[in-house]
Amino acid sequence: MLKSVEYRTGQNRLTTPVQWLSDNGSYYTTKETVRFGRDLDLEICTKTAYSPESNGIS
Numbered sequence: 001m002l003k004s005v006e007y008r009t010g011q012n013r014l015t016t017p018v019q020w021l022s023d024n025g026s027y028y029t030t031k032e033t034v035r036f037g038r039d040l041d042l043e044i045c046t047k048t049a050y051s052p053e054s055n056g057i058s
Helices: 002-009 031-039
Strands: 018-023 042-047
Touching: 031 042
Parallel strands: 018 042
Antiparallel strands: none
């Protein structure tokens, strides 16, 4: 997450919130990961693993 933010902005924080889209894997939904993403001003969004309308999005 941090590398993505730094690559996009050249800083370690965003100036406006950006969505971080992932599946519901345990790595992406842990409290520490969600808190870290929110500290970077990321809007954490998860999709269900077997949803046809979101297939291939994340």
